[in-house]
Amino acid sequence: MTATLETPAPARPPRPSLPRRVLAVLRNTWRGLTSMRTALMLLFLLALAAIPGALLPQRSLNKQKVDQYIADRPTLGPWMDRLQLFDVFSSAWFTAVYVLLFVSLVGCILPRVLDHYRALRTPPVKAPRNLSRLPRNYSGSDAGTPDEVIERARKELRGWRTAVQPGTRDGEITLSAEKGYIREAGNLVFHLALVGLLLAIAIGKLFGYEGNVVVIADDGPGFCTTSPAVFDSFRAGNVNDGTGLSPMCVRVKNFKADYLPNGQAAMFSSDIQYQSGNDLDSGTWRDTSIQVNHPLRVAGDRVYLQGHGFAPTFTVTFPNGQTRTETIQWKPDDATTFLSSGVLRIDPPGGMYPSEQERRQHQVAIQGLFAPTALLHGSLLTSMYPAMRDPMVAVDIYKGDTGLDTGRAQSLFSLDPEMIKQGRLVKEQRVNLKPGESSMLSDGTKVTFDGAREFVNLQVSHDPAQQWVLISALAMMAGLLVSLLVKRRRIWLRVYPDAQDDGVRRTVVEMGGLARTDQAGWGGEFDRLRERLLTENTGDK
Numbered sequence: 001m002t003a004t005l006e007t008p009a010p011a012r013p014p015r016p017s018l019p020r021r022v023l024a025v026l027r028n029t030w031r032g033l034t035s036m037r038t039a040l041m042l043l044f045l046l047a048l049a050a051i052p053g054a055l056l057p058q059r060s061l062n063k064q065k066v067d068q069y070i071a072d073r074p075t076l077g078p079w080m081d082r083l084q085l086f087d088v089f090s091s092a093w094f095t096a097v098y099v100l101l102f103v104s105l106v107g108c109i110l111p112r113v114l115d116h117y118r119a120l121r122t123p124p125v126k127a128p129r130n131l132s133r134l135p136r137n138y139s140g141s142d143a144g145t146p147d148e149v150i151e152r153a154r155k156e157l158r159g160w161r162t163a164v165q166p167g168t169r170d171g172e173i174t175l176s177a178e179k180g181y182i183r184e185a186g187n188l189v190f191h192l193a194l195v196g197l198l199l200a201i202a203i204g205k206l207f208g209y210e211g212n213v214v215v216i217a218d219d220g221p222g223f224c225t226t227s228p229a230v231f232d233s234f235r236a237g238n239v240n241d242g243t244g245l246s247p248m249c250v251r252v253k254n255f256k257a258d259y260l261p262n263g264q265a266a267m268f269s270s271d272i273q274y275q276s277g278n279d280l281d282s283g284t285w286r287d288t289s290i291q292v293n294h295p296l297r298v299a300g301d302r303v304y305l306q307g308h309g310f311a312p313t314f315t316v317t318f319p320n321g322q323t324r325t326e327t328i329q330w331k332p333d334d335a336t337t338f339l340s341s342g343v344l345r346i347d348p349p350g351g352m353y354p355s356e357q358e359r360r361q362h363q364v365a366i367q368g369l370f371a372p373t374a375l376l377h378g379s380l381l382t383s384m385y386p387a388m389r390d391p392m393v394a395v396d397i398y399k400g401d402t403g404l405d406t407g408r409a410q411s412l413f414s415l416d417p418e419m420i421k422q423g424r425l426v427k428e429q430r431v432n433l434k435p436g437e438s439s440m441l442s443d444g445t446k447v448t449f450d451g452a453r454e455f456v457n458l459q460v461s462h463d464p465a466q467q468w469v470l471i472s473a474l475a476m477m478a479g480l481l482v483s484l485l486v487k488r489r490r491i492w493l494r495v496y497p498d499a500q501d502d503g504v505r506r507t508v509v510e511m512g513g514l515a516r517t518d519q520a521g522w523g524g525e526f527d528r529l530r531e532r533l534l535t536e537n538t539g540d541k
Contacts, residue, residue, distance in 0.1 A: 030107065033100070033103065033104050033107060034103075034104055034106075034107025034108050034111075035104075035108070036108050038104050039101065039104040039105055039108050042097060042100055042101040042104055043101060045097050045101075046094075046097050046098060046101055049088070049093070049094050049097055050088065050089075050094075052085050052088050053088035053089055053094075056069070056080070056085055056086060056088070057069050057086065058086060058087065058088065058089070059086045059087050060087065060089075060090070060235045063233070066086045069086075070086075089205070090205075090238065098198070098202070101198070102195065102198050102199070102202075105191060105194060105195050105198075106195060108191070109188065109191045109192060109195065112184075112188060112191075113188055113192075116181075116184050116185065116188060119181070119184075120181060123163045123176075124161055124162065124163045124176035124177060124178045124490070125176055125178075125490065126165060126174065126176060127165075127167075127174040127175075127176055127492035127493075127494055127512075128492065128512065131492060131494060131510045131511065131512030132510075132512070134512035134513065134514055135513075135514065135515075135522075136512065136513040136514070136522065136523060136526040137510070137511065137512045137513070138509075138510070138511040138512075138530050138534075139508075139509070139510050139511075140509050140534065141498060141506045141507060141508055141509060142495070142506070142507045142509050142534060143506065143507070144507060145507060146171055146172070146173045146495040146496060146497065146507050147173070149493070149495045149507055149509060149534075150164055150173050150175050150493065150495060152533070153175055153493055153533045153534075154175065156532045156533050157177050157533070159179065160177040160178065160179045161177065161178045161179070161181070162175060162176065162177045163175070163176045163177075167494060167496060169496045170496075170497075171496050171497045172494065172495070172496035173494075173495050173496070174492065174493065174494050174495075175492065175493040175494075175495075176490070176492055177490065177491050177492070177493075178488075178489075178490050179488075179489055179490075180486050180487050180488035180489055180516065181488070182482060182486050183482065183483055183486040183487065183488055184483075184488075185482070186478070186479045186480070186481070186482025186483040186486065187479065187482075187483040188479070189475055189476075189478065189479030189482070190475075190476050190479030190480050190483060191479075192475075192479075193472045193473075193475035193476040193479060194472075194476055196468065196471075196472040196475070197469060197472035197473060197476065199465075199468075200465040200466075200468040200469045200472055201465070201469060203464065203465040203468075204237075204463040204464065204465040204466065204469070205237055205238060206237045206238050206239045206240070207237050207239060207240055207464050207465075208237045208240070208461070208462050208463040208464060208465075209234070209235065209236045209237055209240050209242065209245070209461075209462050210234070210235045210459065210460070210461045210462070211225070211228065211230075211231035211233065211234040211235070211459070211460045212231060212232055212233045212234075212306070212457060212458070212459050212460075213230065213231045213232050213457075213458055213460070214232055214329050214455050214456070214457055214458075215250070215251070215252045215455060215456055215458055216252070216311055216327060216329070216453055216454075216455045217252045217253070217254050217255040217270070217453060217454045217455060217456060218252075218253070218254060218453055218454075220251060220252060221251065222249060222250050222251025222252065222273075223249070223250060223251075224247070224248065224249040224250075225245045225246060225247060225248045225249075225301075225460060226245070226247070227242070227243075227245070228242040228245075231460070245462075246276070246299040246300050246301050246462060247276065247277075247280055247299070248274060248275065248276045248298060248299050248301060248303075248460075249274065249275040249276075249280065250272055250273070250274045250296075250303060250458065251272065251273050251274075251285075252270055252271075252272050252456055252458075253270075253271040253272060253273060253287075254270065254271050255268070255269075255270045255308055255454045255455075255456050256268070256269050256270065256271075257308065257386070257387065259385075259386055259387055263336055263337065263385050263386050264336075265386070267291065267292070268291065268292050268305060268307075268308060269289055269290070269291045269292075269305070270289065270290055270291075270305055270456055271287065271288075271289050272287075272288060272289070272290060272296065272303075273285040273286065273287055273288075274286055274288065274296060274298060274303075276298045276299040277299060290303065290304070290305045291305060292305055292306075295461075300462060300464070301460055301461065301462045302460070302461045302462075302463075302466075303458055303459070303460055304458065304459040304461065305456060305457075305458065306457045306458065306459050307456070307457040308454055308455060308456050308457065309329055309330065309331070309332045309338065309340060309454070309455055309457075310329070310330060310332075310338065310340055310370055310372060310388065310391075310452045310453070310454055310455070311327050311328055311329040311330065311452060311453050311454070311455045312327070312328075312330060312342070312344070312370050312393055312449065312451075312452045313325065313326070313327040313449075313450040313451055313452060313453065314326055314344055314346070314366055314447060314448065314449060314450065315447075315448045315450055316346045316364050316445060316446070316447055316448075317445065317446040317448070318348055318349065318352060318362075318445055319443060319444040319445060320352060322348075322349045322352065324346045324347070324348075324349065325450070326344050326346055327453060328342065328344050328412075329342065329412075329455045330342025330370050330413065331412075331413045334383065336386065337371075337372075337373075337382070337383035337384060337385065337386055338372050338383060338386040339369060339370070339371055339382060339383040340369065340370045340371075341368070341369050341370075341413060341414075342367070342368075342370070342412070342413045342414075343365060343366065343367040343411075343412070343413060343414055343415055344365070344366045344367075345363065345364070345365050345402040345404055346363065346364045346365075346366075347359075347363055347402075347404055348362050348363065348364075360401045360404075361399075361400055361401060362399060362400075362443075362445075363399070363400065363401060363402040363404060364397065364398070364399055364402075364445065364447065365397070365398040365399075365400075365402045365415055365425060366395050366396075366397055366398075366447065367395060367396050367398070367414065367415050368393055368394050368395030368396055369381055369393065369394045369395075370391065370392075370393050370452060371383035371384075371391065371392050371393075371394075372385065372386060372387060372388040372389065372390075372391055372452070373385035373386075373387065373388070373389040373390050373391075374390050374391065374392035374434075376392075376432070379394075379432065380394075381393075381394035381432055388452060388454070391434070391435060391451060391452050392432060392433065392434050393432070393433050393449050394430075394431075394432045395430070395431060395433065395449075396427055396429070396430050397427070397428045397429045397430075397431070397439060397441065397447055398415070398420070398425045398426060398427050398428060399425070399426055399428050399441065399443075399445070400419070400423075400424050400425040400426050401419065401424040401425065402415070402419070402425065403416055403419055428441045428442065429441065433449035434449065435449060435450060435451040435452075436448070436449070436450070436451075437449055487515060487516075487522070488515070488516030489513065489514065489515045489516060489522060489525070490513065490514045490516065491511065491512065491513040491514075491526070491529060492511070492512050492513075493509065493510070493511050493533070494509075494510040494511075495507050495508065495509050495510075496508055509534060511530060511533070511534070513526040513529070
């Protein structure tokens with residue numbers, strides 16, 4: 001009869017408590033998020049996420065273009081809008097990647113800063129036991145004593161971190177020297193500046209604002225930054241409601257464009273006048289000039305010259321002799337020849353017609369094309385040069401209800417086709433007019449083309465962190481150059497009295513060197529160091 005002994009199963013370790021498991025998950029998540037690999041992946045993901053913002057129209061830049069893009073794609077467009085592809089840089093998913101990258105970089109850099117600080121306080125590494133095994137080594141003798149050799153070497157190694165220690169032999173002295181710690185400092189400066197750049201951009205997006213306004217040149221009325229309503233388009237920061245704008249007034253004296261013979265633009269410039277600060281109280285206007293990429297900087301704002309175009313002027317003379325003159329900008333359809341299109345709506349003078357209904361039926365609308373240098377193909381108008389050498393318009397003149405009194409928003413550059421379709425606007429004439437020429441309508445109303453004036457598109461931009469963006473970018477460049485150009489290297493000297501009994505006092509010198517980073521050029525530098533440090537050697541072994 002045989003007895004079988006069963007080995008008891010090992011007891012399972014107790015399962016950690018729920019708080020410990022949660023803490024472990026959080027710790028592992030933090031370690032994964034703050035790894036350099038994760039930071040690089042997030043940086044790549046941020047660049048990838050910015051691609052739709054560069055390829056697709058953005059609502060903050062051109063809302064009309066976004067609306068047209070969605071209208072042209074009735075199925076795909078709304079889904080793209082739900083995914084915030086037309087508001088990429090303010091979308092939830094882009095912000096999430098941005099914040100995660102910021103946290104990851106901070107988590108990566110701070111421990112490295114502490115490690116670098118500890119490394120600076122740590123003495124250089126002791127000399128290895130066998131220097132001849134190093135990639136660069138030397139063995140020879142010197143006529144000086146060990147103390148003299150070490151002291152001479154220390155004087156020659158200014159700028160190196162050095163440490164002198166006794167060796168294992170009688171009379172032996174070792175010297176450890178390191179250089180190139182600034183390489184890691186440059187690397188840290190680069191990454192810290194990157195964090196600063198991301199933070200500065202985020203602050204600018206939160207507290208900045210940007211407004212665009214069209215101003216007629218030739219001493220027009222200009223504008224004052226009293227409220228967002230003075231701008232044709234205005235974008236405030238995420239925590240900025242548009243109030244508290246920097247007070248400033250600008251008016252445009254003229255606009256000058258330089259063109260090459262083929263019509264290509266060479267330079268745009270404009271002479272302007274502005275008021276800010278105490279000038280607003282004293283009524284003082286200051287003269288200056290702005291150009292493309294050369295803005296006016298005042299009161300913490302920047303005024304950019306972004307574009308230009310033409311604003312035709314029409315005078316409508318009604319049957320009773322009263323006149324109305326309007327000048328309004330038309331949209332350039334061709335960036336090369338500046339053939340422009342637009343519309344002008346004119347309301348009859350008050351009291352001319354007995355009823356409001358009759359007055360609305362006698363409104364005048366002018367829609368068509370403007371050519372700064374006209375070229376006719378039969379009766380079809382086009383432009384052959386962007387400068388205003390021979391201006392002409394080709395217009396359709398309508399009478400009826402233009403919709404000015406409806407309170408409904410209308411396009412600045414085209415009439416509402418529904419008004420024409422319903423017969424509320426009736427086309428009276430289609431004519432080509434040069435400056436000074438007129439067209440008479442059936443009821444005796446005369447429409448005169450008076451010429452055109454140039455307008456400029458100005459952008460007022462406020463970014464409280466712009467200077468820090470520049471500082472961070474310069475610091476990134478400096479840190480990157482230092483990290484690429486500076487090399488980490490170490491050298492060791494071991495000196496001790498020669499044991500040969502030939503009546504000649506000698507000191508045995510052993511020297512070794514090691515490049516911590518790039519090996520290129522280290523051999524020549526090691527030889528030059530040896531010649532500087534051991535100038536009195538008597539021969540090699």
